[in-house]
Amino acid sequence: MYYNDYNRTNDEQQPIVTDNYKVDGQDLGRKKSKKPGVRTVALCLVCALAGGLVGGGAVRVASTGSLFGGSTTIYESTHAPVAVTMSNVSTDQPMTGAEVYAANVGSAVGITTELVTTNFWGQKVKGAAAGSGFVITQDGYILTNYHVIDGASSIKVAFVDGTTYDATLVGGEEANDIAVLKIDTTGLTPVKLGDSDNLVVGEQVCAIGNPLGELTFTYTSGSVSAKDRSITMENGEVMNMLQTDTAINSGNSGGPLFNMYGEVIGITSAKYSSSSSSNASVEGIGFAIPINDVKDMVTDIIEKGYVTGKPNVGILMNDVSTEATQRYGIPAGAYVEAVLKGSCGEKAGLKTGDVITAVNDTAVTSSGQLASAVKNYKAGDTVTFTVYRNGQNTSISVTLDENDKAREEAMSELQEDYQASQQQDQSSSQQGGSTWPFGFGW
Numbered sequence: 001m002y003y004n005d006y007n008r009t010n011d012e013q014q015p016i017v018t019d020n021y022k023v024d025g026q027d028l029g030r031k032k033s034k035k036p037g038v039r040t041v042a043l044c045l046v047c048a049l050a051g052g053l054v055g056g057g058a059v060r061v062a063s064t065g066s067l068f069g070g071s072t073t074i075y076e077s078t079h080a081p082v083a084v085t086m087s088n089v090s091t092d093q094p095m096t097g098a099e100v101y102a103a104n105v106g107s108a109v110g111i112t113t114e115l116v117t118t119n120f121w122g123q124k125v126k127g128a129a130a131g132s133g134f135v136i137t138q139d140g141y142i143l144t145n146y147h148v149i150d151g152a153s154s155i156k157v158a159f160v161d162g163t164t165y166d167a168t169l170v171g172g173e174e175a176n177d178i179a180v181l182k183i184d185t186t187g188l189t190p191v192k193l194g195d196s197d198n199l200v201v202g203e204q205v206c207a208i209g210n211p212l213g214e215l216t217f218t219y220t221s222g223s224v225s226a227k228d229r230s231i232t233m234e235n236g237e238v239m240n241m242l243q244t245d246t247a248i249n250s251g252n253s254g255g256p257l258f259n260m261y262g263e264v265i266g267i268t269s270a271k272y273s274s275s276s277s278s279n280a281s282v283e284g285i286g287f288a289i290p291i292n293d294v295k296d297m298v299t300d301i302i303e304k305g306y307v308t309g310k311p312n313v314g315i316l317m318n319d320v321s322t323e324a325t326q327r328y329g330i331p332a333g334a335y336v337e338a339v340l341k342g343s344c345g346e347k348a349g350l351k352t353g354d355v356i357t358a359v360n361d362t363a364v365t366s367s368g369q370l371a372s373a374v375k376n377y378k379a380g381d382t383v384t385f386t387v388y389r390n391g392q393n394t395s396i397s398v399t400l401d402e403n404d405k406a407r408e409e410a411m412s413e414l415q416e417d418y419q420a421s422q423q424q425d426q427s428s429s430q431q432g433g434s435t436w437p438f439g440f441g442w
Contacts, residue, residue, distance in 0.1 A: 130213025194263025314343020
């Protein structure tokens with residue numbers, strides 16, 4: 001507890017006065033007031049939530065008896081409540097935090113999902129997860145993070161007035177961690193999307209979200225700490241992020257990050273945290289997806305259910321193992337495990353067993369680097385792969401396919417077939433077969 005007299009006027013700062021009390025039988029005497037007739041104790045408590053003691057308005061004086069005799073006076077201030085008049089709010093002028101919250105809390109939603117997973121023993125187990133999101137159209141489209149709804153068997157959204165809706169997944173983009181939901185209603189108040197490229201470091205921002213899945217519609221604020229951070233996510237994807245010291249916790253994912261004009265300039269997505277009790281705690285390092293990076297993707301998902309123009313090669317790939325590199329002299333790169341029939345990869349001449357080591361002039365030493373390099377191009381672009389095959393390097397030109405829904409389904413089937421063949425190969429190897437030193441038992 002902090003004691004402070006700085007918020008009191010000179011007239012209010014009275015000395016402490018007591019009358020005839022003793023400690024351990026000793027008469028401590030009497031101190032005389034500098035102002036005759038005043039015998040009070042003035043106690044002033046400073047609380048961070050109150051923000052001051054005497055801020056205008058009337059001062060109420062409560063007198064009470066003292067445990068040690070005499071009287072004690074406690075000063076209590078009153079003032080008019082903070083007024084938030086939305087009729088005067090304009091996005092042409094900066095708002096206060098209270099105004100940003102009042103203008104947008106009705107557009108924020110809490111998201112809860114049910115998950116069905118398979119445990120170690122092959123049993124189906126139900127679970128739950130929670131996150132945040134925000135309304136982007138009047139007729140019920142809602143934007144959130146992909147990882148909030150990933151694997152969900154059912155999705156519900158809740159508004160600040162207590163109204164809840166069942167939501168359906170329109171489409172998602174895992175690589176960019178966005179998903180669009182739809183609820184069956186109209187007349188909603190959508191947020192206004194801003195221009196994240198115009199942000200500057202040090203600019204004030206704020207978030208509305210659902211931290212911990214319980215503290216619904218919580219407001220937090222801070223500043224833009226940095227722009228254009230390349231952050232590696234848990235799934236290995238490298239994303240461009242805004243860094244902020246705005247408090248972002250589990251459950252905030254998918255919620256809006258506002259500038260002080262009340263415009264959404266980011267989607268809160270992640271935070272740094274220490275993974276060990278021996279590490280120093282990490283505070284104030286949160287991240288948000290810049291809204292400019294995903295605006296066009298969101299439009300694609302609403303109109304077509306997927307992000308258009310995304311490239312796809314039509315291959316399953318893995319990293320070349322360290323053993324293969326050191327023992328057999330195989331170069332580091334992306335090892336082609338399977339090729340989809342009819343894909344651009346097959347048409348260009350890629351084969352199972354190839355090792356892709358470069359995309360145009362960009363060297364790649366892993367499957368993740370190959371995926372990141374290809375993402376820089378669009379469907380229809382032609383790129384040159386440097387391929388190591390049978391001890392020699394060769395160049396193969398590939399005109400990239402579009403990764404639409406049909407391609408995603410075809411790749412999923414290819415993945416399932418490949419995994420089934422892997423299980424058979426592993427079973428055979430346990431009966432005396434040999435293995436090749438690549439990942440997944442190769």
